[in-house]
Amino acid sequence: MVSTSLSPLPVDVSRIRSPIQELQPQLVAWRRQLHQRPELGFRELLTAEFVSQKLTEWGIEHQTGIAQTGIVATISGRQPGRVLAIRADMDALPIQEENDVPYRSLHDGQMHACGHDGHVAIALGTAYYLSQHRQNFAGTVKIVFQPAEEGPGGAKPMVEAGVLTNPDVEAIIGLHLWNNLPLGTVGVRSGALMAAVESFRCTIFGQGGHGAMPHQTIDSIVVGSQIVNALQAIVARNVDPLESAVVSVGEFHAGTALNVIADTAKLSGTVRYFNPNLAGYFARRIEQIVAGICQSHGASYELNYWHLYPPVINDPQIAELVRSVASDVIETPVGVVPECQTMGGEDMSFFLEAVPGCYFFLGSANPSKNLAYPHHHPRFDFDETALSMGVEIFARCVEKFCH
């Protein structure tokens, strides 16, 4: 289901759009500079320095070193009023870039393969625009540059460090450049947008022996295989079929030779779901299955379980704000994709647990320019035209929310 946005644009569009369009070459330049120097989570030193330098240059008050490398900029409008936060993540991935572009990564084995370089450029552009147009809003905007989204997670320590207080943030918005959607679209919905992320590691201890004499052994591969199969029944048979959930085993390591029964097997996997009421359910159910199958074979086990990120849940009112602004900004017939959802996860969820808000996807794929590789691919890149669209959506959200 898609809505169209062919209605006439509001009169004030060019007032906001023209100065932002003028920023586009700068946005591209900043994004490419950041792209050349990707840094992994909590090591975003050059990135933070880049951000801080720009903010200082523009006279924007900001605090550095929050949750190690995070930054919060504060921009006040013409008079006190509502407080809106905008969040951008800054970290890159441990991937060797395979793109042959002039702005290719200079850091071996590290790459902005998720588009966070673009997120920083958009947030900087928004900061600049707002600082130059303070008369257009009443209230305060906090721009949160967050470390380590890809792991281990910088949002939670930033919330704990108090970035949403003093002054108290009333709502937060954020975006992800999204190659799963074409350029000229925005994916937004109220309620769950992205899934909770949990993971587990399990070691099964059996008893090794000769492949021809299984009766003298406890075969950890047979036990592990039954566990992998049984785990699939959690989603298929235990979770309400109207809910969405995933249990995927991504690793299974066991054995050293074809005629030797392996005494240990290690498997690990990831769990995803949207409904916050399911928090805790998968951890319990997985342990029951592992324990039951191990016990029935005389094997023992060690199980570790991690609750990484809660689901990304958008507030209906703030989602409506983003949706209405996006449909003014995006002029393509497809426009706003209202029921966009993914089982991917994001630690934006920690901000959204603390205050109402909306996270949304900004379409950035352009197959005609060969810019459609998926996120986290060594050839990932996006259509930079999306950068000024991102700034315009943020700027218009501020002007509408802080009026």
Ligand SMILES: [Zn+2]
């Ligand atoms: Zn990513």
Ligand SMILES: [Zn+2]
């Ligand atoms: Zn990302």
